[in-house]
Amino acid sequence: MRKKKEKGLYLSDRPPLTPLKAVLLTISYILLFIYVFVILWPLAQIVFSSFNGSQDQYIRIGGTYEFSLKHFKYLFEETYFLNWVVNTIVIAVATALLTLLFVSFTGYAYSRYRFKGRKASLMAIMLIQTIPSFVGIVAYYTMHSIIAAVIPGFSRQMFLVLIYAGGGIASNTFILKGYIDSISTELDDAARIDGCGNLQVYRLIIMPIVRPMLAIIALWSFIGPFLDYMLPSILLSDPKQYTLATGLYTLITDVRNMHQPVFAAGGLLTALPIIILFIALQNQLVSGLASGAVKG
Amino acid sequence: MKIELNNIGKKYEGRENFTIRNIDLEIDDKDFCVILGPSGCGKSTLLRMIAGLTSITEGDLYFGGKRMNSVEPKDRDIAMVFQSYALYPHMTVYENMAFSLKMRKERKSVIHERVLEAAELLKITDYLYSKPSEISGGQRQRVALGRAIVRKAGVFLMDEPLSNLDAKLREHMRVELVRLHQSLDTTSIYVTHDQTEAMTMATKIVLLDQGKVQQVGPPTLFYEKPANLFVAGFIGSPTMNIFNGEIKEGNFHSLEEDFVIEPKESDRELLKPFEGKKVAMGIRSERFIAGEAEKNAINVKVDVIEMLGKEQLLYCQFPNGKECVISEPGYFEYAVDEDHNFHLDLDGLHFFDAETTERIN
Numbered sequence: 001m002r003k004k005k006e007k008g009l010y011l012s013d014r015p016p017l018t019p020l021k022a023v024l025l026t027i028s029y030i031l032l033f034i035y036v037f038v039i040l041w042p043l044a045q046i047v048f049s050s051f052n053g054s055q056d057q058y059i060r061i062g063g064t065y066e067f068s069l070k071h072f073k074y075l076f077e078e079t080y081f082l083n084w085v086v087n088t089i090v091i092a093v094a095t096a097l098l099t100l101l102f103v104s105f106t107g108y109a110y111s112r113y114r115f116k117g118r119k120a121s122l123m124a125i126m127l128i129q130t131i132p133s134f135v136g137i138v139a140y141y142t143m144h145s146i147i148a149a150v151i152p153g154f155s156r157q158m159f160l161v162l163i164y165a166g167g168g169i170a171s172n173t174f175i176l177k178g179y180i181d182s183i184s185t186e187l188d189d190a191a192r193i194d195g196c197g198n199l200q201v202y203r204l205i206i207m208p209i210v211r212p213m214l215a216i217i218a219l220w221s222f223i224g225p226f227l228d229y230m231l232p233s234i235l236l237s238d239p240k241q242y243t244l245a246t247g248l249y250t251l252i253t254d255v256r257n258m259h260q261p262v263f264a265a266g267g268l269l270t271a272l273p274i275i276i277l278f279i280a281l282q283n284q285l286v287s288g289l290a291s292g293a294v295k296g
Numbered sequence: 297m298k299i300e301l302n303n304i305g306k307k308y309e310g311r312e313n314f315t316i317r318n319i320d321l322e323i324d325d326k327d328f329c330v331i332l333g334p335s336g337c338g339k340s341t342l343l344r345m346i347a348g349l350t351s352i353t354e355g356d357l358y359f360g361g362k363r364m365n366s367v368e369p370k371d372r373d374i375a376m377v378f379q380s381y382a383l384y385p386h387m388t389v390y391e392n393m394a395f396s397l398k399m400r401k402e403r404k405s406v407i408h409e410r411v412l413e414a415a416e417l418l419k420i421t422d423y424l425y426s427k428p429s430e431i432s433g434g435q436r437q438r439v440a441l442g443r444a445i446v447r448k449a450g451v452f453l454m455d456e457p458l459s460n461l462d463a464k465l466r467e468h469m470r471v472e473l474v475r476l477h478q479s480l481d482t483t484s485i486y487v488t489h490d491q492t493e494a495m496t497m498a499t500k501i502v503l504l505d506q507g508k509v510q511q512v513g514p515p516t517l518f519y520e521k522p523a524n525l526f527v528a529g530f531i532g533s534p535t536m537n538i539f540n541g542e543i544k545e546g547n548f549h550s551l552e553e554d555f556v557i558e559p560k561e562s563d564r565e566l567l568k569p570f571e572g573k574k575v576a577m578g579i580r581s582e583r584f585i586a587g588e589a590e591k592n593a594i595n596v597k598v599d600v601i602e603m604l605g606k607e608q609l610l611y612c613q614f615p616n617g618k619e620c621v622i623s624e625p626g627y628f629e630y631a632v633d634e635d636h637n638f639h640l641d642l643d644g645l646h647f648f649d650a651e652t653t654e655r656i657n
């Protein structure tokens with residue numbers, strides 16, 4: 001009854017559409033659909049191919065379709081896929097944790113403390129960011145051999161973690177500092193009076209407020225090792241030590257060992273850990289927690 | 297707890313001059329001390345030094361005889377309400393209030409009891425489990441108070457806690473705060489730039505300007521005997537009328553407005569050293585008496601009338617254009633552009649040395 005009454009009413013907050021606007025709107029929708037198609041179609045091909053038993057070496061578009069899990073089977077039985085997964089996850093988790101830990105300290109310190117060389121070092125960090133990481137390859141080798149000489153168990157993978165985390169710490173320090181800057185320092189003062197020391201101020205007050213940002217930083221640093229092909233391919237020599245990106249790449253580099261559908265299957269599985277983490281962090285990513293701290 | 301400030305000064309890093317300096321102050325136990333001053337005069341700086349949030353550049357701070365300069369804020373036995381409330385946004389109202397007790401590792405039952413007690417006192421029991429973002433500004437202000445109350449600290453510091461409330465609520469909270477202060481039995485230090493708040497709440501006012509203490513004392517002293525021209529102009533609404541003049545043969549001769557005042561005998565004595573010198577005379581709006589008189593009289597034109605009901609404020613002009621404010625009972629009849637005669641109540645005159653701006657009588 002009530003519904004019917006409202007039918008004739010114009011409830012939108014926007015002004016009614018004119019014919020010209022309607023045309024423009026249609027065009028934008030068409031453009032958006034094209035955009036979506038461009039993105040989704042290759043993805044769809046990957047999904048189809050990885051389950052298509054009638055394809056062998058190459059992914060072909062069209063042709064017969066026959067549902068099968070043989071590519072996955074190949075992946076698990078004929079390659080070091082499980083090793084790669086474990087390697088990548090270990091590296092990714094270590095990178096994320098290391099980045100989070102350090103960025104917490106550096107971001108908080110740069111935001112809250114005035115010390116000598118604060119501006120200069122911040123500038124330096126920013127400038128160093130502009131140098132691409134592969135420039136340092138020679139340095140990486142030398143550094144690794146030096147460190148490995150001192151600490152025998154220091155593997156190439158650990159070194160990879162350090163490189164990823166190092167880059168992440170630098171850029172994320174900026175982001176986190178900016179975020180913490182926007183939190184009123186009176187909160188710190190209040191906490192100090194309430195009995196917190198410096199670290200407690202961060203752990204009990206600042207960290208919960210910047211949690212959405214920390215979640216994003218964690219997600220990014222976690223994803224990094226999944227996407228990077230170059231550094232592991234240079235630094236790691238044993239196929240068992242490969243990460244997913246380098247490992248899967250071996251399936252499509254060589255004509256004799258060409259397994260494009262297997263590569264697709266591997267790619268599909270690669271997405272899983274990232275998706276799982278994303279879902280796990282979803283609640284943390286909801287921002288807006290900082291509101292209501294001060295007057296308004 | 298008795299608080300003593302001994303020649304306290306603060307210089308911020310990277311600033312040329314001291315923000316405040318040479319502050320000597322004694323705040324007695326159970327005083328409600330209001331630090332008053334225009335914006336930017338260093339009130340918050342002083343309060344934060346007392347709280348230990350800002351370092352003390354020079355001088356000594358004593359709480360009950362103990363030197364506090366390098367004691368951590370948490371060990372000073374203070375509670376503070378901030379200008380922006382500074383509630384922890386990720387905690388509920390209850391957690392906000394319980395936080396300081398939790399940090400001190402109080403027993404859960406004690407915490408619960410104290411929080412509920414404070415919540416009842418402040419009438420915030422209904423939203424104990426809401427987040428600060430879900431309650432109104434006035435409620436947040438109460439929570440901020442509550443967070444300070446639960447600590448049962450010896451010193452209660454407040455930095456303009458009412459500045460963000462609407463007029464009605466502010467009036468109400470003024471009374472509440474005084475009541476709270478009395479029931480808590482603590483020493484309170486309250487920062488504000490609003491002279492009404494200072495006059496109504498304080499047992500002791502400290503008026504700061506340009507980093508110096510201009511006057512210290514109970515509110516009535518500020519109104520009746522302002523120590524210098526700044527205090528005279530800052531305290532009281534409407535602002536005190538100030539006339540520049542000269543002392544000739546013991547009488548005050550206005551320089552521009554062309555009237556002569558014969559001060560009362562006791563003032564005459566004090567004005568003797570100023571014979572021939574420049575002096576400023578102040579008079580509050582209610583010290584003008586309507587009607588003609590032989591001596592101490594002025595004639596002005598009414599320019600604007602502000603009717604407040606019980607009284608009316610007449611903004612008048614001297615022939616030379618100088619303005620003065622006169623208040624008269626609301627039932628007197630005045631009209632704009634009329635000329636009127638008034639004479640001055642000799643008991644309500646304030647004389648200031650024009651050079652040093654210090655009070656003479």
Ligand SMILES: Nc1ncnc2c1ncn2[C@@H]1O[C@H](COP(=O)(O)OP(=O)(O)OP(=O)(O)O)[C@@H](O)[C@H]1O
Pocket residue numbers: 308309311315333334335336337338339340341342489
């Ligand atoms: N952290 C700081 N570093 C440098 N200068 C500061 C700092 N905090 C305050 N000041 C300066 O000290 C002076 C006094 O500031 P303060 O905050 O004490 O003023 P206030 O009296 O509380 O003003 P308001 O009524 O506007 O709050 C100002 O000129 C300000 O610029």
Ligand SMILES: [Mg+2]
Pocket residue numbers: 339340341379455
């Ligand atoms: Mg202030």
